[in-house]
Amino acid sequence: MDFPGLADRLASVRDRIRHHQARGGWTHPVRIVAVTKAQAAEAVRAALAAGLAMLVAGSRGNVHALAGASLLPVALGTLAFLHGTAAARIAALPVALVSAGLSLYRGLLAPLGFALQQVTAQASAAVAATAGVPVTRSGVDLVTPHVHLVVAEACSGMDSLLALLCVGALFAGVVRASAVRRLLLMALVLPIILVANVLRVTLVLVLSEPFGQAVAQGLPHELLSASVFVAATLLFLAAGLALRCVPSFANGSWSPA
Secondary structure, X not given: OOOOOHHHHHHHHHHHHHHHHXXXXXXXXXXXXXXOOOOOHHHHHHHHHHXXXXXXHHHHOOOHHHHHHOHHHHHHHHHHHHHOHHHHHHHHHHHHHHHHXXXXXXXXXXXXXXXXXXXXXXXXXXXXXXXXXXXXXXXXXXXXXXXXXXXXXXXXXXXXXXXXXXXXXXXXXXXXXXXHHHHHHHHOHHHHHHHHHHHHHHHHHHHHHHHHXXXXXXXXXXXXXXXXXXXXXXXXXXXXXXXXXXXXXXXXXXXXX
């Protein structure tokens, strides 16, 4: 691979080294070791071409999961070409998380989100009725004497699911545990979010008895949602510790079982 101007730049570096040696009175020989960031052009072109092909195919075919996943090869291929594989490795985890979020959110929102809406509405109505709140359910509509609540897409738990998946992926990446325990921990994300979402909707129904419609909208509703998500995150971390998934910075030795 040709590097235009390399000889001139090398001569300039040698001149500067000799200048500083003369100023400091240092006569020890200096060896110049050159490391290039240039990557195999064919591999980079292949990654970029694959990513762009995924983007075009996903956009034309309305396959949002494929279009979202195209970010990974395009972004990492571009970083590797411009700044080397070291930069691509550093950016791999955050880029993978963003790419997975785009792919999962757009690809799974319709089928999984709708299922979460139905399950959340049904379970919340049953739990609230057990707590003494009269609830009439029609699909995803929950009606009590004080509030008419619709478990819409925004209330399905998809946002919380993706957020906890990202947190879980980061946590699983820094723990010292076997692959089986890590996978088991990640598999707990969906049931934890489902339980948390049912708890959130049930609390809205129960609290609507003394506080009315106000608890289902505005700042009180946002604070309730945030509190439940924090509780779900703490439950996930507790499950990780129960599975002996210990963060690497908390334990000096690694003995996976």
